[in-house]
Amino acid sequence: MTPGSRHPHGPAPQSLRSDAERNRERIIAAARKVFARDGLGASMASVAREAGVGIATMFRRFPTKEELVAAVFADRMDAYADAVAVALDDPDPWHGFVGYIETASAMQAADQGFADVLTTSFPTAKALEVRRNEAYEGMVRLIDRAKAAGRLREDFDPSDLVLIHMANAGVVNATGEAAPDAWRRVVALFIQSFEAPARGPLPASPEHDALHRAMLRTNPADPTTPEPDTTG
């Protein structure tokens, strides 16, 4: 082993053995592919099969499915947060705002697993949640800029972006590969409804806390969640 254990009773190793590291990366690559195709509902066994490793190897490296999910989607979440930063760099506030929605929605459409991640909260996956909050704060600035420019309706609320994610997840999930571009039309409709001036008042936004609770409740990888399942 590398550091820390010349003593027979030395502490746990900090880095993996070369073969283990290789397998770890194989697993992540496989999970990326499988989750993207099948959503977070994909089984650990199917990931192991795709990776060409035993089931035990998966669980040794990622003791729970949630940890695997966190490892797999770390970079997607980075890209998600980056998209906000890019949008904030756009000199045209409205163009940036629209571009951000389109980018985020496209990310959902391109990866069923990520669509699930965006509408689910993983309390134990700190890194993911940190990124999510980071993105959220950027979004608030993005919204304020677009309103200040007079292009975004005044009653637009940050939570509306969450609602779009949920709606888009519904479309992406329902259409899948059968109608892979249907989401574009839905998103375009949403964007037109956001543009100022508003055509009419809207019902109140849900409470911030309520939405958060909803995201906790809707864990597609948790059997306690009442979600679509089995039959014949």
Next chain:
Amino acid sequence: MTPGSRHPHGPAPQSLRSDAERNRERIIAAARKVFARDGLGASMASVAREAGVGIATMFRRFPTKEELVAAVFADRMDAYADAVAVALDDPDPWHGFVGYIETASAMQAADQGFADVLTTSFPTAKALEVRRNEAYEGMVRLIDRAKAAGRLREDFDPSDLVLIHMANAGVVNATGEAAPDAWRRVVALFIQSFEAPARGPLPASPEHDALHRAMLRTNPADPTTPEPDTTG
């Protein structure tokens, strides 16, 4: 038994024994409640428990889950088709159109199971599909009227109503009881985006066949469908 079997070898009875009929109604009432709360993913066992009958009793009366679903949602589908008829009776085409969308969306929000049913095709449940098609034809007339009145954007397509159902199902499914009115805001945004004059062009609608295939694919009660499931 009632008719047809004074002969020991007589054919199958046409009507149920009184206790069986009572149980049948208990099962349907229980399923109505459980599916409404938990969606079509609810287990047959949970319905039996709620009904206070044995599992075997359920399956004797409804040999597959799909048959139970068809029996439970027959009247919801009737109401759904009726809503179109009511909308067509409205002297104001736009008011009727908007009212229909709101009614249908409210039905989804009030019943998770029905939200699933509206975005899922059950080829073997003929009665359900007949009603769905009946409603669909009415919707086309509703759309044409609203366009003719100049209130609905010209590029609105009947398939857009299916997309709304899918988007709304996503919102309802994700928010659930945590934010039970969130769907209203989403639906209001959609409606404003439908109003003429259009604020811009839209990406093309998905093919009719593609959407139909998507609805077949997304059966929340079929384990072959890649959907959110288990973990810890």
Next chain:
DNA sequence: TATCAATCGGATTGCCCTATCCACTTTTAG
């Protein structure tokens, strides 16, 4: 009231899931 088909429900089958166990193999340090 006696009979018997219809009905009942708990136990069971068979499948898929997450997660753990354990006997065997590989890497790595000395």
Next chain:
DNA sequence: CTAAAAGTGGATAGGGCAATCCGATTGATA
């Protein structure tokens, strides 16, 4: 080269699911 730590994967536990089986029970009829 050797030995122990680290790693491996198949078998297995334990639970949920739809659906079936079968011995006990009950309703309808005479």
